[in-house]
Amino acid sequence: MADNFLYYGDNLDVLRRHIKEESVDLIYLDPPFNSDQNYNVLFAEHNGSRSSAQIRAFEDTWRWDQVAAAAYDEIVTSTNYPQKVSQVMQSFRNFLGDTDMTAYLCMMAQRLVELHRVLKPTGSIYLHCDPTASHYLKTLMDAVFRVENFCNEIIWKRTFAHGSSKRFGPLHDVILFYAKSERFFWSNPRSDHDPEYIEKHFKLADESGRRFQPISLTGAGIRHGESGKPWRGIDPTSVGRHWALPGKLLQSLGVALGTVQERLDALDSAGMIYWPAKEHGTPRLKQYADQLEGQAIPDIWIDIPPIPAQATERLGFPTQKPELLLDRIVRSSSNEGDVVLDPFCGCGTAVVAAERLKRHWIGIDITHLAITLIKSRLRDTFGEAIRSEYQVVGEPVSLPDAQTLAAEDPYQFQWWALGLVGARPVEQKKGADKGIDGRLYFHDEAAGAKTKQVIFSVKAGHLTASHMRDLRGVVERESAAVGVLISLEEPTQPMRAEAASAGFYDSPGWNRKYPRLQLLTVAELMQGKGIEYPASRAPASQGVDVTFKKAPKAARRGKTGKLADLAEPGDMPQSEPESEHAGE
Numbered sequence: 001m002a003d004n005f006l007y008y009g010d011n012l013d014v015l016r017r018h019i020k021e022e023s024v025d026l027i028y029l030d031p032p033f034n035s036d037q038n039y040n041v042l043f044a045e046h047n048g049s050r051s052s053a054q055i056r057a058f059e060d061t062w063r064w065d066q067v068a069a070a071a072y073d074e075i076v077t078s079t080n081y082p083q084k085v086s087q088v089m090q091s092f093r094n095f096l097g098d099t100d101m102t103a104y105l106c107m108m109a110q111r112l113v114e115l116h117r118v119l120k121p122t123g124s125i126y127l128h129c130d131p132t133a134s135h136y137l138k139t140l141m142d143a144v145f146r147v148e149n150f151c152n153e154i155i156w157k158r159t160f161a162h163g164s165s166k167r168f169g170p171l172h173d174v175i176l177f178y179a180k181s182e183r184f185f186w187s188n189p190r191s192d193h194d195p196e197y198i199e200k201h202f203k204l205a206d207e208s209g210r211r212f213q214p215i216s217l218t219g220a221g222i223r224h225g226e227s228g229k230p231w232r233g234i235d236p237t238s239v240g241r242h243w244a245l246p247g248k249l250l251q252s253l254g255v256a257l258g259t260v261q262e263r264l265d266a267l268d269s270a271g272m273i274y275w276p277a278k279e280h281g282t283p284r285l286k287q288y289a290d291q292l293e294g295q296a297i298p299d300i301w302i303d304i305p306p307i308p309a310q311a312t313e314r315l316g317f318p319t320q321k322p323e324l325l326l327d328r329i330v331r332s333s334s335n336e337g338d339v340v341l342d343p344f345c346g347c348g349t350a351v352v353a354a355e356r357l358k359r360h361w362i363g364i365d366i367t368h369l370a371i372t373l374i375k376s377r378l379r380d381t382f383g384e385a386i387r388s389e390y391q392v393v394g395e396p397v398s399l400p401d402a403q404t405l406a407a408e409d410p411y412q413f414q415w416w417a418l419g420l421v422g423a424r425p426v427e428q429k430k431g432a433d434k435g436i437d438g439r440l441y442f443h444d445e446a447a448g449a450k451t452k453q454v455i456f457s458v459k460a461g462h463l464t465a466s467h468m469r470d471l472r473g474v475v476e477r478e479s480a481a482v483g484v485l486i487s488l489e490e491p492t493q494p495m496r497a498e499a500a501s502a503g504f505y506d507s508p509g510w511n512r513k514y515p516r517l518q519l520l521t522v523a524e525l526m527q528g529k530g531i532e533y534p535a536s537r538a539p540a541s542q543g544v545d546v547t548f549k550k551a552p553k554a555a556r557r558g559k560t561g562k563l564a565d566l567a568e569p570g571d572m573p574q575s576e577p578e579s580e581h582a583g584e
């Protein structure tokens with residue numbers, strides 16, 4: 001039985017139906033923010049430009065409408081909501097009115113209350129947002145998680161420079177960190193010291209080449225006991241000081257007993273005392289660079305860059321967060337074997353960080369596109385075997401399920417069906433992409449040769465012969481290698497005849513012919529039948545199918561869990577990525 005879960009659906013519904021009370025150790029959420037635009041997913045085209053194909057991944061639901069009014073009503077009247085939450089929401093509505101922001105906060109309040117329910121008493125939650133709503137969200141978090149459980153407002157410098165007219169350049173996102181109770185887990189994470197600091201302060205080296213800095217063995221003030229007495233002719237009292245010995249170090253050397261002078265002897269025998277060359281110089285303690293405890297991490301994070309435009313980590317999902325960011329959060333607030341939940345998981349950054357760090361995970365997203373992306377990201381990063389270690393819940397598993405999805409939400413149906421064949425959805429039904437629902441790109445010639453494409457038309461409704469003719473026309477217009485019609489209905493005989501008359505694509509690389517027009521029903525796809533095209537026989541690792549950008553392969557569950565193949569701190573790009581929240 002798989003321990004990890006990927007849910008397709010609205011997180012409110014999934015949380016209420018599937019996630020048990022106090023079952024999660026760490027929550028990270030990065031919800032989209034309200035805007036006038038739809039929430040888009042843009043893919044980079046193969047020539048690197050932004051795709052004309054904008055996929056509406058998530059419709060703006062934060063309108064003040066009946067749904068928002070019903071959510072508000074539930075929050076202020078239902079006894080399932082803490083009184084403080086209902087009070088805060090009433091104040092927001094008084095202050096903000098019936099606006100999109102109030103609608104957004106209603107949506108968030110419902111979800112935060114559920115997230116509080118599923119979090120263990122030892123757990124923590126990190127809410128990623130930006131200054132547009134962070135002040136309201138902090139108040140809401142205070143109401144749900146209680147003021148005394150607030151831990152940090154983390155400022156993440158998400159870009160290098162950002163010009164803005166008539167105000168200072170907005171550079172940061174906000175991550176609100178709350179615990180569920182005072183019993184929360186904290187790993188006391190540390191970061192490495194700056195190499196420049198080591199260079200500057202640890203100038204000396206012992207015979208074995210270990211770098212150290214000499215630090216004082218005395219403290220200010222005169223003492224009349226042993227610590228004020230001379231050692232080897234050096235009298236600290238004469239300079240108004242006393243011996244102050246490093247307790248931890250002595251303990252590690254097994255020297256707990258004896259007089260101060262005896263313990264100084266022990267330190268000297270262990271080679272821990274630095275004697276200056278000059279006569280009567282004061283002995284000092286050798287502090288070795290390799291024994292330094294890392295630095296405590298502050299609440300301003302300037303060392304985690306956004307994903308550089310050309311980084312292998314970048315998958316083309318515009319709000320994708322760097323894995324280093326999630327790595328820090330997961331390491332700080334969870335242990336191996338703990339459960340990490342991301343209820344707005346997008347292209348799965350938290351899921352991948354959790355997997356890499358040997359945590360269990362639960363990801364939820366409302367679009368099939370995100371679920372498809374995460375599945376390929378997991379496969380590309382950890383290999384095919386990962387598929388047996390997680391369960392996907394909420395995807396159609398039978399023909400009636402698929403029919404229901406098609407009736408409820410044709411877009412989601414399309415995205416799901418295209419996901420079954422690994423194709424990339426295309427939204428526009430007009431202009432350049434008229435008649436195309438999805439594309440799949442592949443290479444079947446020597447490196448550097450042209451990228452070829454398969455184009456898809458997905459039909460949930462009644463099929464007619466014109467659908468086949470239209471597809472044939474689009475294949476010719478686009479000079480596509482293959483055109484595929486995916487349908488819920490069984491194609492008619494004339495449609496099959498039309499497909500058969502379209503001939504073949506002759507692959508130069510594979511020296512094989514593939515039917516130019518292909519018909520596939522959803523039922524066939526669900527039984528495992530696939531399209532016929534050159535990349536269909538090549539293992540994913542060969543990179544013949546180039547439809548989605550591949551995530552870099554990882555040494556899964558490596559000993560160190562180091563993210564060697566990802567951007568390193570300090571690798572800040574000079575470009576100016578758009579704010580990932582503002583204007584979403």
Ligand SMILES: C[S@@+](CC[C@H](N)C(=O)[O-])C[C@H]1O[C@@H](n2cnc3c(N)ncnc32)[C@H](O)[C@@H]1O
Binds near residue numbers: 364
């Ligand atoms: C800002 S993105 C998250 C990006 C993510 N942190 C990453 O690194 O890829 C927000 C995601 O939340 C999803 N979403 C929005 N509303 C949702 C809901 N009610 N339930 C589940 N997912 C939702 C969107 O589809 C989108 O993929």
